[in-house]
Amino acid sequence: MKLPTSSIDNFEQLSNAFLHHFIGGQRPKRTPDHLLTIRQGEKETLRSYVKRFTRETLEVDEADDKVQLTTFKAGLRSRELITSLAKNPPKMMAEMLLKAQKYINDKDALAAIRDARRPRDKERKDDDCRG
Incomplete structure (x- = not known):
């Protein structure tokens, strides 16, 4: 509808105009070198880094396992x-x-144990002070 009147003379021109219109909005794939720019932030959790790295690899064309590893x-x-x-290096x-x-x-489990002990430790100190 947005094409000027009589601007398309044949099917090939229509196909090219269609592809140009709809493919133009797509982002080109990145090269495997892009993965070298992904670093875990100073205060970023490992969980967040893994998620971000995985998401970024989807934008990279032809990044094999060795490059990703x-x-x-x-x-x-x-x-x-x-x-x-x-x-014990992973192969994939x-x-x-x-x-x-x-x-x-493992880190989450240790943190949960540590957090679970804190209230009891405080209660014991309070009891010691009363006794």
Whole structure:
């Protein structure tokens, strides 16, 4: 409807105009080098980094597992996780994400235990002061 009157003479011109109109809004795929720019922020959680990295890899054309593994590790801040990955390196990105998830779960479990102890510790101190 927005094309000027008599601007299309044949089907090929119509096809090209159609493709140009609808493909023009798409973002071109990024190169694998883009993954090198993804780093875990200073105060960013590992969970957030994993989610962001995974989302960014969807925008990259032809990033194989080796590239993803290398760039993911390069962007990590956790020395514990990096050491663990160095001892038993994953061979596929899916394995890396599984290891990262286990690490996140471990940290969450330890934090929950620590948080659960705090009120009882406070109650004990209050009881000690009263006794």
